[in-house]
Amino acid sequence: MSARAGVGTAVKTAAGGIVTGDAAGIDIAAVAEEAAAAVDGEALVELVRGAVRIPSVTGSEADFAAWVGEQLADGCWDEVRCAEVAPGRPNVYGFAGGAGGRSLVLAGHLDTVSVDDWQRHWQGSDRADPFGAHVIDGDIWGRGVADQKAGICAGIEALRALRRTGHRPGGAVTALFVCDEESGQPDSGVSAGMRAALGDAFGEAGEDGPPADFAVYTEPTTSAIYTAQMGFLIADVALEGRSAYFGTPELGVDALRAGHALLSDLWRHSAELGAGGRHELLGDAFLLVTSVSAGGNIAVPGRFDLSLIRKVLPGEDLTGAAAAIEQICEQVAERHAVAAEVVFSAPRDHAVGGTPDEISASHPGVLELSRSIKSTTGNPARIEGAPYWSEKPFLRSLGIPGVYFAPGDISCCHTPFERLEIDELISATRSLAHFVASWCGVQKLQTTPG
Numbered sequence: 001m002s003a004r005a006g007v008g009t010a011v012k013t014a015a016g017g018i019v020t021g022d023a024a025g026i027d028i029a030a031v032a033e034e035a036a037a038a039v040d041g042e043a044l045v046e047l048v049r050g051a052v053r054i055p056s057v058t059g060s061e062a063d064f065a066a067w068v069g070e071q072l073a074d075g076c077w078d079e080v081r082c083a084e085v086a087p088g089r090p091n092v093y094g095f096a097g098g099a100g101g102r103s104l105v106l107a108g109h110l111d112t113v114s115v116d117d118w119q120r121h122w123q124g125s126d127r128a129d130p131f132g133a134h135v136i137d138g139d140i141w142g143r144g145v146a147d148q149k150a151g152i153c154a155g156i157e158a159l160r161a162l163r164r165t166g167h168r169p170g171g172a173v174t175a176l177f178v179c180d181e182e183s184g185q186p187d188s189g190v191s192a193g194m195r196a197a198l199g200d201a202f203g204e205a206g207e208d209g210p211p212a213d214f215a216v217y218t219e220p221t222t223s224a225i226y227t228a229q230m231g232f233l234i235a236d237v238a239l240e241g242r243s244a245y246f247g248t249p250e251l252g253v254d255a256l257r258a259g260h261a262l263l264s265d266l267w268r269h270s271a272e273l274g275a276g277g278r279h280e281l282l283g284d285a286f287l288l289v290t291s292v293s294a295g296g297n298i299a300v301p302g303r304f305d306l307s308l309i310r311k312v313l314p315g316e317d318l319t320g321a322a323a324a325i326e327q328i329c330e331q332v333a334e335r336h337a338v339a340a341e342v343v344f345s346a347p348r349d350h351a352v353g354g355t356p357d358e359i360s361a362s363h364p365g366v367l368e369l370s371r372s373i374k375s376t377t378g379n380p381a382r383i384e385g386a387p388y389w390s391e392k393p394f395l396r397s398l399g400i401p402g403v404y405f406a407p408g409d410i411s412c413c414h415t416p417f418e419r420l421e422i423d424e425l426i427s428a429t430r431s432l433a434h435f436v437a438s439w440c441g442v443q444k445l446q447t448t449p450g
Contacts, residue, residue: 026444031167032437036376036430038161044429045140045422047071047157049133051149052142058111058185064149065090065110068177071156076163077175085179085196093201094175096159101171101441105215105400106155107391109181109193112144113414121416139419146408146420151218152177154406154425158433163445170441174201174212181391183346191348194391198398210399214365214439216432217392220408221384223428225369227361227403228281229386229393231312233353234346235325236305237262239332240339243302252300258336259294259304265328266308281385285313287325304338314358322352349397354389359401365439366403372435377427405432 056064065082069092072080077094084090092110097103115130122128127136130143140150155175162168178193202211219226239259244252270287278284289308295301312321326342333340348354359366361383370381388410392402407428412418 026167026442028438028441031162031165031442032372032434033375034165035158035162035167035437036372036434038164039157039426039430039433040161041422041426044153044157044426045135047153048140048145048150048420048425049135049142051153052133052140052145053131055115055131056111056144057114058180058182058188059089061110061179062088062090065092065177065179068092068110068152068156071153072175076159076168081200083196083200085192089179089193091179091193091197091200092175092177093197094177095172096175097169097171097173097440098443099172100443101169102213102439103172103174103211104169104436104440105174105176105212105395105402106158106218107176107178107194107215107395107402108148108152108155108218108406109391110152110177110179111182112147112149113182113184115143118143118416118418127416135422136419138422140422140425141419143418146220146418147410147413148219148406148408150408150420150425151220151406154429154432155216155218157429158436161429161433162437162442166445167437167442168445169436170443171439172212173436173440176201178391190346191391191394194394198394202398212395212400215392215395215400215402216369216435217390217395217402217404218406219386219388219390219404220406220410220413221386221404222409223373223405223407223424223431224382224384225366225373225403225405226384226386227363227366228279228314228358229356229404230282230389231314231316231318231350231354231356231393232346232389233310233312233318233322233325233344234307235310235322236307236343236345237329238341239304239306239329239336240341241300241302241304241337243297244300246298246300249300252302253337254300255304255338256294256301258332258338259292259306261336262304262306262329262332263289263292265332266325269324269328279313279385281383282313282387283385284311285316286311310353312353312356314356316356318350318353318355348389348391349393355393357393357396359403363401365401368439369403369405369431369435372438373431376430376434
C-alpha cells in the first residue's frame with residue numbers, strides 16, 4: 001500500500017532497513033507483548049503535551065500537521081507525505097510495514113474546536129491557557145488533548161514501541177491524519193480532508209478489493225471499542241408568511257403560529273422515532289430542535305426559523321429521514337398558507353449529512369483488538385456505541401471495516417474541561433501497540449534500535 005504518485009511532499013524517514021521475507025519462526029504473540037511493554041510512558045506524555053501546545057483550530061491545521069509529519073518521520077514509517085487539501089490546510093499520510101500480513105489504517109483528525117469558551121471560563125487561573133498542556137492531578141489539560149491529539153500520538157508511539165523490539169508491521173499500516181473534521185468554523189467542517197485522503201492514499205480503490213483489511217479511527221472512546229455510530233442530519237427550516245401591523249393582523253400571515261404547529265409536528269415525529277425500536281448500543285432515534293427565532297417587531301411575525309438535528313440509527317435510510325422532515329414542513333406550510341424552505345446544512349459522506357455505521361462484534365478485527373485489550377489490561381474489552389458521528393463511514397465506503405478506539409472521554413470534549421487521564425493514555429497505547437503487532441504480524445528489522 002503506497003501513496004499515489006505525485007501527491008504531497010515527501011519527508012525523509014528514519015525507518016531503517018528490514019529483513020524481507022515472511023515472518024516464519026517469529027513468535028508474533030510474544031512480540032506483541034514486548035511491543036506493549038516497550039511503550040515509553042514518559043515520552044508519550046511529553047509527546048501529547050507537545051501536540052496540545054500547537055493550536056490547530058479548524059482552518060488552521062498547518063503547524064500541527066507539520067509537527068505530526070516530523071514525528072512520523074522520526075519514527076518507523078517508511079514514507080511520510082503532507083498534502084494540501086486547500087491552501088494552508090494539509091493532510092498527513094504515513095506508510096509503514098510490508099505485504100506479509102493483514103493491513104491496517106490508523107485514522108484521526110488534526111483539527112480541534114475553538115477555544116473562546118475555554119479562555120472565558122478559566123481566565124485568571126492556572127488553566128487559562130488552552131494550549132498550556134498542564135498536568136494537574138494526573139490529567140493533561142488542554143484543547144484537543146482528548147479530541148483527538150492523544151489518539152494520533154497513541155498511533156505514533158505504538159509503531160515506535162514495535163520498532164524498539166526490533167520489528168516492524170508485517171502487513172501495511174497507513175496513517176491518515178486529516179484536516180477539516182470539526183464543525184463550527186465558517187466554510188469548514190465538511191470532511192474535506194478525509195474526502196481528499198481517500199484518493200491521495202488509496203488511488204483508484206476497489207479494483208482489487210478493499211484497500212485495507214481494518215481501520216481504527218482514534219476518536220476518544222474511554223478505551224472502549226465503538227463498533228457502532230449514529231448517523232445525523234442537520235436541517236435549517238424557514239417559514240415565510242407576511243408581516244402586518246399589530247392592529248390589523250388579518251392582513252398578515254402569522255409565520256410564528258405556523259412555526260408553533262411545525263414544532264408540535266416535529267416533536268410528534270421524534271416520539272414516533274423513539275417508539276420504533278431501540279438500538280442495543282446507540283439507543284433511540286430522535287429529532288432535536290436546537291434553535292428557533294421569529295418576530296421581534298410589534299407586528300405579525302412574517303418569518304419563523306428553526307434548526308434541528310436528527311439522530312439516524314444503523315439500518316435507517318438517511319435520504320428517507322430527510323424526506324420525512326421535508327414532508328412535515330410541506331404539510332404545515334400548506335395548512336397555514338406559508339412558504340417553507342428546508343436546507344440540509346451539514347453534508348458529510350452523504351448529501352444531507354453523515355451516514356450511520358456498524359460492524360459486528362465478531363469481526364476478526366474487533367476480536368483481535370479485544371484480545372489485545374484483555375492481554376494488556378487484564379480486563380475484558382468493552383463493546384459500545386459512539387455517541388457522536390465521525391468519519392469512519394468514508395472508509396467503509398471503500399469497503400474498509402473498522403472501529404473507533406482511543407483514550408479520552410468525549411463528554412469533556414468541546415468544553416472548558418477537556419482533559420485526559422495519563423494512566424488511560426498509557427494503557428490504551430499499550431493495547432494499540434499490541435494490536436498492531438498481533439493484527440498485522442511482524443517482520444524483523446536488520447538491527448534493533450538503541
